[in-house]
Amino acid sequence: xxxxxxxxxxxxxxxxxxxxxxxxxxxxxxxxxxxxxxxxxxxxxxxxxxxxxxxxxxxxxxxxxxxxxxxxxxxxxxxxxxxxxxxxxxxxxxxxxxxxxxxxxxxxxxxxxxxxxxxxxxxxx
Numbered sequence: 001x002x003x004x005x006x007x008x009x010x011x012x013x014x015x016x017x018x019x020x021x022x023x024x025x026x027x028x029x030x031x032x033x034x035x036x037x038x039x040x041x042x043x044x045x046x047x048x049x050x051x052x053x054x055x056x057x058x059x060x061x062x063x064x065x066x067x068x069x070x071x072x073x074x075x076x077x078x079x080x081x082x083x084x085x086x087x088x089x090x091x092x093x094x095x096x097x098x099x100x101x102x103x104x105x106x107x108x109x110x111x112x113x114x115x116x117x118x119x120x121x122x123x124x125x
Contacts, residue, residue: 004097006119011124014087017084018121027100031053034072045095048068048081094121096116098114
């Protein structure tokens with residue numbers, strides 16, 4: 001059974017930082033491309049960023065470039081999202097997603113077959 005469990009969400013003030021974690025089980029994590037998406041009420045799910053199976057390549061969404069770092073620890077089956085200089089527009093439910101081996105980092109929800117339940121991030125002005 002595949003499980004992705006996000007943690008680290010909560011209420012953060014604008015200008016602050018957050019670090020989300022996602023622990024993955026039930027897939028060969030070291031071969032999985034990992035992505036982070038977010039969704040605000042009434043909006044479509046938005047690509048935040050992704051990381052290749054090896055951790056050597058990343059791809060970030062335009063709205064967070066310059067403020068985001070995604071990393072992974074294959075020994076711990078965990079992927080991380082660090083987002084700095086938070087803005088109220090960063091508010092939403094953040095989802096971790098996994099796909100099988102890919103040569104590129106997908107930026108669309110359809111590129112990922114497994115999803116976590118999501119963790120709420122609220123950025124106050």
